[in-house]
Amino acid sequence: MTGLSxxxxxxxxxxxxxxxxxxxxxxxxxxxxxxxxxLATAAGVSRSTFLRYFxxxxxxxxxxxxxxxxxxxxxxxxxxxxxxxxxxxxxxVDPAVALLTREPDDGLTLLRLVWTTPALWGxxxxxxxSWRPALADRLAERSGDGAVSPLALRTRVMAALGCLMVAFxxxxxxxxxxDLDALTDATFAALASIPSYHQVNGRPS
Numbered sequence: 001m002t003g004l005s006x007x008x009x010x011x012x013x014x015x016x017x018x019x020x021x022x023x024x025x026x027x028x029x030x031x032x033x034x035x036x037x038x039l040a041t042a043a044g045v046s047r048s049t050f051l052r053y054f055x056x057x058x059x060x061x062x063x064x065x066x067x068x069x070x071x072x073x074x075x076x077x078x079x080x081x082x083x084x085x086x087x088x089x090x091x092x093v094d095p096a097v098a099l100l101t102r103e104p105d106d107g108l109t110l111l112r113l114v115w116t117t118p119a120l121w122g123x124x125x126x127x128x129x130s131w132r133p134a135l136a137d138r139l140a141e142r143s144g145d146g147a148v149s150p151l152a153l154r155t156r157v158m159a160a161l162g163c164l165m166v167a168f169x170x171x172x173x174x175x176x177x178x179d180l181d182a183l184t185d186a187t188f189a190a191l192a193s194i195p196s197y198h199q200v201n202g203r204p205s
Contacts, residue, residue: 015053018043019063026061027109031117058123061113064099065127071095073134077141085142089160090188092135096164100171101180108176115172128165132157163187 021043025034039060040050054060076092083091100107114120136153143153167184 011053015063018045018050018053019060022060023110026057026113031057031061031113031120056123058119061110061120062123062127064110065096065124068096068099069127069131069134072131073138076135076138079142081142085139085156086160086188086192088142089135089139089156090163090185092138093160093164093184097167097181097184100168104176104180107180108171111168112172115169128161131161135160159191160188163191 018039022034022039025038025042029038034057036047036050036057039057040047043050054063072092072095075095076088079088079091100111114124132154135157136150139153139156140148140150164184164187166187167180170183170187171178171180
């Protein structure tokens with residue numbers, strides 16, 4: 001596996017630093033009221049320099065979510081082979097839960113900003129879509145190549161990510177009163193408890 005180049009590591013570090021400086025501006029003033037000029041001034045760099053690292057304001061706010069695709073794919077790949085698929089998918093989204101609960105107040109503020117800004121909401125769902133292929137590939141590896149149809153694999157991954165988004169939504173709506181990890185458990189449990197089509201129709205599953 002090829003590691004990151006020193007240049008790529010340096011670029012990621014600069015992007016992380018710029019995002020950490022920018023986020024408080026968005027939290028204080030609101031997404032639509034902050035310009036790239038504002039962000040550049042806060043960071044002490046030129047507007048053109050800031051734009052070399054982030055092409056859109058959405059990318060700045062959602063920078064923290066960028067590593068999640070690889071992190072969740074790795075988490076799923078690390079699950080025991082004997083573990084049931086739905087439990088493995090639940091544990092695969094742990095990196096997303098951990099990202100927001102590491103500093104719960106900051107995580108909730110970030111998620112609330114995303115939930116109340118249509119442009120950010122849409123961009124997060126684009127990111128979510130980009131996470132699906134790798135997760136489906138990991139599921140295929142667990143089940144044996146060709147053992148489960150690609151349609152079924154994509155459906156299961158999308159359902160798991162949907163459960164995560166519902167947990168996020170509940171966390172925002174209750175203003176962080178409930179534990180996000182527990183909310184995520186509950187959303188996965190809600191789907192796990194639905195009878196299968198064959199059970200409903202009186203046939204062996």
